[in-house]
Amino acid sequence: MARWIVKVIPLVLSLACSRGAADSADEGPPGLLEGLRERSARVLAHDAYGDGATELVYLEQGWGPAETLWFYHADQGSVLMPYDTLLHLEQVGSEQPFVSPEHMTRFRFLNQYATPNNPDGLPVGFARHDDQVGLTCAACHTSQVNYRGTAIRIDGAPALADVAGFLREVEAALRATLADEAKLARFAAARTGGGADEAARAAARTSLQATLAWFSDYNAANHSTTTEGFGRMDAIGRIINQAIRFTSGAQNSLEPNAPTSYPLLWDAPRHDYVQWIGFAANAEAGSLGRNAGEVIGVFGRVEPRHYETEKEARRGYESTIDMNALVAMEESLRRLQSPVWPEEVLPAIDRALAARGAELYEQQCVSCHALIDRADPDRRVVAQITGLEVVGTDPTSARNVADARVPAGMLEGAVSPQGERYGAKLTALTLLGDLVARSLAKNPVAVGRAIVNAKRHELVKTPKQGDHPRSDSDPTVSLQAYKARPLNGIWASSPYLHNGSVPTLHDLLLPAAQRPARFAVGRWEFDPHKVGYVSDGEGPFVVDTAVKGNSNRGHEYGTQLAEDDRRALVEYLKTL
Template identity: 25%
Template sequence: MRLLIIFTLLVVLMACNAYRPLADVEPVGETPWKTKVLPAEPQRTDGDPARGLDFLAHGDYIGSGIPLEIMRKQAPKMPQDSLFPRNELNAGLPYFMTAFIAPNGAEVANGNCFTCHAGEVAGEMVLGLGNSWSDYEGSMVAMGSLMRFGMGVKYKKDDPETIAFEDFGNFFKVMAPKIKTTQPGSNPAFRLAEACMMHRNPEDLTWTEEPHYEMWDYNIATDTPPLWHVGKKNTLYYNGIGRGDFTKLLLQASVLGVPDSSHSRRSVEAFRDVYAWLKTLEPPAYPGEIDPQLAAAGAPLFNEHCSGCHGTYGAEETYPNKVVHLDLIKTDRLYADYIRQSGIVEWYNQSWFANSEPASRFEPTDGYVAPPLDGIWATAPYLHNGSVPTVYELLKSDTRPTRWTRSGDSRDYDYERLGWKYDPEPKSKKWTFDSSVPGYGNQGHYFGDKLTEAERWAVVEYLKTL
């Protein structure tokens, strides 16, 4: 088939949720624009990359956690050289956990950013790749209750371990019922932040018993984007809502456990180094064979049909930072509509994040940002909700399966179509994605349909080189 083409031619869970009807979602109305550039804003670029990786791996940005002596008994053992070196306190802990000293001197542990931002593809673990093998379909409510019960049995009320656990315990309790997903591999990070911020005083981030806004019962989760794209972006998150200072925006996972904004203020300074590390992060090279003639035939096709939104690659790279309107991209709009109406937007823009320097803010759009495509081969599944298993199907919409099942083994990689091998007739629920579920539709991004079959395969081959 390839020869024929060459001759033709030469990208730490949860209670039951009820769906809120789409009729309750405010329509966008007439389309005032099709695409628009989201402009760059000043960033602090004086950080140290080596210190940034060390802080992600060993820093106390979550603020509180589970006593380290308990975590050491429960956590899986990992080799010392797994992804990055560990300091003495973290020796033997898995890469997705960090042990640190709480403000009161207790040794605690919690998840770190690599829980979501280290993933496995083609049998290899890749630092910075979104973890598409996370599964939040189960309930963590019972786990939270058991965790609090265990703390009460082992420690006294005034023990330093109990005090150090308190903030994390409070926020885990309110977060757990809100993040149960309906799709394997989907990440509920936005819902986690929404649930925790809902119970924080916006001025100083301290705990409040009464919520500051309401949340939908229905959980909308997304695919996890790779961290190596951050260095090219002017905004963060799928709809470009994250504006202003990236060190604040990148720190949002800290709301799961920090006691207040004074703790976050110290972490923001360290996140200058984290941002510096992210700007040095490169995608993994495609591990399979590449047909150079076919890839060369695909390059001008990509530049003609795709580069206007996704940028150019090679000696002189460009990335336009464009958001594409929902009426043009036509992908499942529920996530964008949900964020536009969430109480988190007003809360955030009245909070410490937005009203202290360096300031960040939330400014949602009526669309989705076309991402950079560096390392696209590794980032399956595709679209913001992870509903499409391969690049080929992303470029030929009538081949997209409604339901598809992965084996659960990252070695089951489709080197021809670029993405996950799958069964289009699922025999079980495990690792089965159902695009008929609201918020997880596989429609839209029809731009590849205009290509001929030969042109489509050429573009797929070219994308292997990015």
């Protein structure tokens, strides 16, 4: 069934988009056909942060409307909350729907018109799984850049979404509904099969209480003194906490105090190693394992078991993860290309200045950030892994992963995928690896498809490249490093460094002491000269680089250039 859905949904969307392109915009529901022509994207003329747009464009990235729209709402197996609850929940202090476009824009989710696979017009990255709704990777890996009233949607680029803020606000809205009889009555009447009688309200109350208990537990377990804010999340920390929740309980959660920017997705299937720390190989079934871990982080559920023997363990773990959809998504991403600077919207590139910058790039950057042809069907990406002491950037994310030891919980004494017995404590990646490996074992057909695809594209496991630490006795030593990648499309991925601690490319080329110590993030308006989102002012969120996990130091490459040369290098980076 899953494979059928994967094939049919893009076809349905393709037909819908074709009809929309052929018909006049004033036929059908207002905005619907126009929205389909623009991949259903919906923009607001005014928003809470002053970043409205009246026009929208998509860039040529190798995807058509069908691929984009499928990616936006493909069910990966996330089960965050009941679908009806999200659809009919009201905002705190208001009768307006929580999912109204104006409200969801406050979290920097990207609004959409209704489409066949998104009939209620939920934002990018929300997907239905049976009677539940959850997030997909599109929520964090689709961005928008606004410039003078025109919005540019960019598939695969890091979003500005404040996911943690959204989760806290859902909890507050659930509490408000339970505390207000009028809100509860409206919610009960709006639900599928609901009504206005006491029985309907009682059923609604029971459902809301169960959902609130989950959100309250999750938000408390992931509380941190380092606020993630817009465009960042301690994704690995939160994924590990979900693994802990399934095996020993949320009370053993680790503090997620190492926010990282959402990585770029274009060319991700072509990398030998992925993740900011470069610990995940794409060879064999590696891509499927990495994506299964992502689904665990965005609220997929896994049911681990204590297996005493290898024979028992072959049964694997039940989960909500849709492995076939993940394989299809990885192959679709293989066709996604990085965006080219749109000179029809943004100011034209100064080609003479960029040519001067190209020479500087060869001198300062290319040894770590190789140049590739975005359209080459055989392009490959070899990650350059650099040790913490060399690159000098904030070490919190890498050290958290390397140092974390977590309770084995129900897995203590069980057989591992390597045939050993688990002790009372495990490394965090060992625990996560168990859940991923056993979930994959339950889905051998999807695993086989992933392996065949890796071989077909000649993805093989090779030694890591670059100046990174190694130890024969302690494999966690190699985790204390960060990965560099090609910079094609880098103009569309601010803020910069792995933790989003530098607002623009121009600032990144300054000595660390001269970079902004505090800056605003969350605006969509773009600064084409410094190359990054507008970051002055005090909102909607301020990144304080003095806070743990937020350091903007390190990566002092090209930082001694004269200002004219710095401008030339920035101009060249726009061309990548």
